[in-house]
Amino acid sequence: xxxxxxxxxxxxxxxxxxxxxxxxxxxxxxxxxxxxxxxxxxxxxxxxxxxxxxxxxxxxxxxxxxxxxxxxxxxxxxxxxxxxxxxxxxxxxxxxxxxxxxxxxxxxxxxxxxxxxxxxxxxxxxxxxxxxxxxxxxxxxxxxxxxxxxxxxxxxxxxxxxxxxxxxxxxxxxxxxxxxxxxxxxxxxxxxxxxxxxxxxxxxxxxxxxxxxxxxxxxxxxxxxxxxxxxxxxxxxxxxxxxxxxxxxxxxxxxxxxxxxxxxxxxxxxxxxxxxxxxxxxxxxxxxxxxxxxxxxxxxxxxxxxxxxxxxxxxxxxxxxxxxxxxxxxxxxxxxxxxxxxxxxxxxxxxxxxxxxxxxxxxxxxxxxxxxxxxxxxxxxxxxxxxxxxxxxxxxxxxxxxxxxxxxxxxxxxxxxxxxxxxxxxxxxxxxxxxxxxxxxxxx
Amino acid sequence: xxxxxxxxxxxxxxxxxxxxxxxxxxxxxxxxxxxxxxxxxxxxxxxxxxxxxxxxxxxxxxxxxxxxxxxxxxxxxxxxxxxxxxxxxxxxxxxxxxxxxxxxxxxxxxxxxxxxxxxxxxxxxxxxxxxxxxxxxxxxxxxxxxxxxxxxxxxxxxxxxxxxxxxxxxxxxxxxxxxxxxxxxxxxxxxxxxxxxxxxxxxxxxxxxxxxxxxxxxxxxxxxxxxxxxxxxxxxxxxxxxxxxxxxxxxxxxxxxxxxxxxxxxxxxxxxxxxxxxxxxxxxxxxxxxxxxxxxxxxxxxxxxxxxxxxxxxxxxxxxxxxxxxxxxxxxxxxxxxxxxxxxxxxxxxxxxxxxxxxxxxxxxxxxxxxxxxxxxxxxxxxxxxxxxxxxxxxxxxxxxxxxxxxxxxxxxxxxxxxxxxxxxxxxxxxxxxxxxxxxxxxx
Numbered sequence: 001x002x003x004x005x006x007x008x009x010x011x012x013x014x015x016x017x018x019x020x021x022x023x024x025x026x027x028x029x030x031x032x033x034x035x036x037x038x039x040x041x042x043x044x045x046x047x048x049x050x051x052x053x054x055x056x057x058x059x060x061x062x063x064x065x066x067x068x069x070x071x072x073x074x075x076x077x078x079x080x081x082x083x084x085x086x087x088x089x090x091x092x093x094x095x096x097x098x099x100x101x102x103x104x105x106x107x108x109x110x111x112x113x114x115x116x117x118x119x120x121x122x123x124x125x126x127x128x129x130x131x132x133x134x135x136x137x138x139x140x141x142x143x144x145x146x147x148x149x150x151x152x153x154x155x156x157x158x159x160x161x162x163x164x165x166x167x168x169x170x171x172x173x174x175x176x177x178x179x180x181x182x183x184x185x186x187x188x189x190x191x192x193x194x195x196x197x198x199x200x201x202x203x204x205x206x207x208x209x210x211x212x213x214x215x216x217x218x219x220x221x222x223x224x225x226x227x228x229x230x231x232x233x234x235x236x237x238x239x240x241x242x243x244x245x246x247x248x249x250x251x252x253x254x255x256x257x258x259x260x261x262x263x264x265x266x267x268x269x270x271x272x273x274x275x276x277x278x279x280x281x282x283x284x285x286x287x288x289x290x291x292x293x294x295x296x297x298x299x300x301x302x303x304x305x306x307x308x309x310x311x312x313x314x315x316x317x318x319x320x321x322x323x324x325x326x327x328x329x330x331x332x333x334x335x336x337x338x339x340x341x342x343x344x345x346x347x348x349x350x351x352x353x354x355x356x357x358x359x360x361x362x363x364x365x366x367x368x369x370x371x372x373x374x375x376x377x378x379x380x381x382x383x384x385x386x387x388x389x390x391x392x393x394x395x396x397x398x399x400x401x402x403x404x405x406x407x408x409x410x411x412x413x414x415x416x417x418x419x420x421x422x423x424x425x426x427x428x429x430x431x432x433x434x435x436x437x438x439x440x441x442x443x444x
Numbered sequence: 445x446x447x448x449x450x451x452x453x454x455x456x457x458x459x460x461x462x463x464x465x466x467x468x469x470x471x472x473x474x475x476x477x478x479x480x481x482x483x484x485x486x487x488x489x490x491x492x493x494x495x496x497x498x499x500x501x502x503x504x505x506x507x508x509x510x511x512x513x514x515x516x517x518x519x520x521x522x523x524x525x526x527x528x529x530x531x532x533x534x535x536x537x538x539x540x541x542x543x544x545x546x547x548x549x550x551x552x553x554x555x556x557x558x559x560x561x562x563x564x565x566x567x568x569x570x571x572x573x574x575x576x577x578x579x580x581x582x583x584x585x586x587x588x589x590x591x592x593x594x595x596x597x598x599x600x601x602x603x604x605x606x607x608x609x610x611x612x613x614x615x616x617x618x619x620x621x622x623x624x625x626x627x628x629x630x631x632x633x634x635x636x637x638x639x640x641x642x643x644x645x646x647x648x649x650x651x652x653x654x655x656x657x658x659x660x661x662x663x664x665x666x667x668x669x670x671x672x673x674x675x676x677x678x679x680x681x682x683x684x685x686x687x688x689x690x691x692x693x694x695x696x697x698x699x700x701x702x703x704x705x706x707x708x709x710x711x712x713x714x715x716x717x718x719x720x721x722x723x724x725x726x727x728x729x730x731x732x733x734x735x736x737x738x739x740x741x742x743x744x745x746x747x748x749x750x751x752x753x754x755x756x757x758x759x760x761x762x763x764x765x766x767x768x769x770x771x772x773x774x775x776x777x778x779x780x781x782x783x784x785x786x787x788x789x790x791x792x793x794x795x796x797x798x799x800x801x802x803x804x805x806x807x808x809x810x811x812x813x814x815x816x817x818x819x820x821x822x823x824x825x826x827x828x829x830x831x832x833x834x835x836x837x838x839x840x841x842x843x844x845x846x847x848x849x850x851x852x853x854x855x856x857x858x859x860x861x862x863x864x865x866x867x868x869x870x871x872x873x874x875x876x877x878x879x880x881x882x883x884x885x886x887x888x
Contacts, residue, residue, distance in 0.1 A: 024642075027661055151627055152628060155624060155628060161624050162623070179606070179623055179627075180599060183592065183599060183623075184596060184600060198467060198468075200469070215686070216687075218469065218471050219471075219683040238682055238686075239663040242660055242689070243660075245689065245690070246660065246689070246781070249693045250777055253696075253697070253700075253777045254774070256697075256773070257770050257773035257774070259770050265778065265781075265783040266775070266777075266783055266792070267778070267783060267784060267791060267795070271799050274774075274795065274799045275802035275803050275806075278767075278799070279807070281766070282763060282766055282767065282803060283806070283807065283810060285763065286759055286763050286810070289759035289762050289763070290759065290814065290818070292758035292759070292762075293755040293759055296754055296757070297752065297755045300751040300752070300754075300755075303747070303751065303754060307747065308741065310744075310747060310757075311737040311738070311744075314733045314736035314737060314740070314757075314871050314872075314875070315730055315733035317758065317762075318729060318736075318864075318871065319726060319729065319730050321765070321864075322702055322725070322729055322864050325701045325863065329697055329698065329703065330698070330703065331710070332697075333697045334709065334710040337694070337709075339711060340710055340711060348711070351715055351718065354715040355722070358715065358716070358719035358723070359719050362719075362727070363723070363726060363730055366730070366731075367730065370731070419863050420766050420769065423762060424762060427758050428758075431758070
């Protein structure tokens with residue numbers, strides 16, 4: 001269908017385009033704009049039905065939003081900003097350059113401008129930055145019939161109507177009532193009697209990652225946000241929570257690969273910005289490998305006497321790194337999902353020690369056979385290498401499982417303690433162990 | 445509050461427990477059972493209000509479910525299974541040992557048993573395995589008032605009432621109508637006139653990962669599932685989609701760390717099972733490091749002449765591995781989020797080549813200085829190492845970005861092409877480059 005619209009745009013058949021746009025899904029229409037050139041984008045945007053324009057706008061990428069804003073008139077811009085949900089308006093403004101922001105703010109009415117300014121003050125990772133104010137508010141004294149008439153009156157502009165929030169005169173949150181509860185109750189029943197008063201709520205300062213976790217744990221569709229006086233200031237909806245969840249996952253993937261996280265998609269990030277997000281970690285890790293180099297330098301005589309010792313280095317270091325990465329990844333993920341807590345560190349360590357013993361034994365045995373076969377049936381060498389391998393596995397699993405928990409306890413992001421850092425540390429240990437054992441067993 | 449209940453259970457004050465359970469959140473109550481011993485679990489379960497028991501049951505872990513089932517009578521069991529949503533019943537049955545399954549099935553009525561058997565036949569990763577049949581079905585000819593009375597009559601047992609599905613007499617899906625649409629329409633209006641006919645639906649065979657992606661893209665709360673004749677057979681709700689999303693993420697983390705994925709939480713997985721999920725990959729990677737060892741063996745004379753060459757191995761191999769891991773992680777994540785497609789491979793490669801040049805230059809320069817300072821102002825050695833480093837970075841970034849896309853094209857999981865495998869491959873290349881350059885530049 002998108003191809004069809006693009007074709008119609010190409011043929012300047014705008015009335016047909018208008019008809020198709022009216023029918024199409026807003027997410028799909030937003031995607032369509034990615035394929036339009038600058039001039040067409042504004043033309044097509046003006047063909048959107050008025051009630052759909054703001055919705056489509058909120059699903060566009062920042063570049064397209066900027067392009068549209070630069071192409072439309074002040075009156076059109078004012079209409080769009082007024083129609084946006086407040087959280088989408090703030091998201092949009094936060095990403096725009098200063099001149100665009102000025103123009104947007106000067107084209108919104110006083111009330112909206114004050115609201116936007118208030119929202120811009122919430123910290124980036126807080127509930128406040130994620131919430132929207134478009135919710136249905138009810139009063140305890142209302143009957144179910146009153147509630148429905150409030151919903152009918154105010155509902156069209158709300159982000160969700162399915163959970164309604166009951167507040168007192170000072171806007172203090174007293175309970176919630178779902179449309180399901182309302183539908184299944186008698187129309188004369190009082191909202192105060194059917195509302196659920198055991199409400200789980202969050203505060204504007206709460207961390208958005210923890211909030212996403214609450215959605216996942218309790219299967220909420222929305223969650224109320226209150227200020228310090230427990231007054232309801234906004235709600236967070238499941239779609240925003242899912243986005244946070246995915247962002248957090250992406251961030252963890254990036255940090256675990258020693259990349260400074262960024263929210264921009266891969267292909268839309270410039271080469272320079274990609275390089276900037278990677279080079280610092282690479283540099284630090286490269287410099288810390290100097291340490292392993294120094295250990296090797298200390299044992300130079302050993303591999304001058306027996307050069308084949310060097311040929312085991314990749315195997316030893318890689319296996320150590322891999323064992324450490326396995327342990328650290330599982331623990332980092334367990335911490336992120338709340339399956340592992342700080343107080344479990346002894347349990348985790350004990351598990352990893354036993355896993356390391358099992359895995360280390362299997363690998364050591366295979367390695368004895370492999371070495372014995374390849375290195376002229378040199379059993380002593382085979383034993384020395386396999387002993388080092390076993391100890392390296394033990395160290396790698398211990399370091400890998402304990403460092404993320406330690407980071408968590410220190411209020412650092414456990415994801416830092418992933419493969420790259422663990423590998424560098426385990427390398428140094430592995431080399432130390434390997435050459436010490438080699439000298440001892442092989443008498444060099 | 446959970447502590448309070450645990451305390452009351454300890455003091456055998458069961459009527460107080462009953463009152464608190466009636467009030468508590470079902471997810472919290474399910475969590476409470478994790479802390480109860482075997483005998484208490486069944487006692488407390490029996491204190492739950494009848495209408496809450498099945499809901500709480502569906503949030504319990506498999507072990508607790510098994511414990512409860514083994515402790516309650518056939519009549520109680522029959523009641524629970526009958527009250528469960530069909531997707532939760534099937535999830536539960538799939539995890540139970542054969543004797544429990546037999547007992548469960550023999551205590552359900554014919555209709556439910558047939559349903560469960562049909563659901564058990566859907567493939568594990570398909571929409572069919574994820575869907576539930578508890579949705580509200582409407583007819584085109586109904587008025588809005590009729591629709592509300594249907595919702596009132598059937599709503600209490602449905603997983604969601606907020607999106608209703610309009611079907612013809614042969615259960616073919618004709619449209620959807622939300623409770624919001626219904627509330628905002630005149631009560632005499634016909635469902636057929638207000639329903640949305642441009643419905644996005646999935647088929648029972650569709651992959652659940654793709655379905656989770658649809659939820660994320662379109663911000664759905666539920667999604668209809670149809671059979672081959674476009675007859676509506678079930679719906680998938682957002683909470684299940686979020687769970688799939690998180691499972692897929694966990695799976696990617698595990699595969700990327702060379703761990704065979706498993707759904708069990710870290711602490712609940714036995715040592716033996718942990719070892720089993722890790723040892724195969726470690727073994728394969730260890731054996732493939734033999735290849736790097738062989739390359740090193742080939743260059744034995746080089747490091748007999750200049751032993752300090754060996755001291756750069758950890759730095760070179762780790763930096764290569766880290767560069768590869770950065771590229772592969774970003775590309776794997778980009779593929780998972782749909783930001784990168786197979787056809788983008790040239791764009792991605794060109795980006796990585798330029799990033800590699802920038803990053804490689806910075807690292808090489810720093811390394812020249814470092815080597816020059818530490819290794820007695822040996823400029824030739826410094827240049828040889830830095831050249832190798834630069835080329836290694838180029839290779840690592842290329843391999844790291846291209847292999848995941850290649851895997852995707854071959855319909856393999858791109859996550860396989862992550863740090864551990866990339867590191868092993870890059871190691872071999874780095875060694876080859878390093879010693880070739882060293883021989884050339886240093887004339888050894």
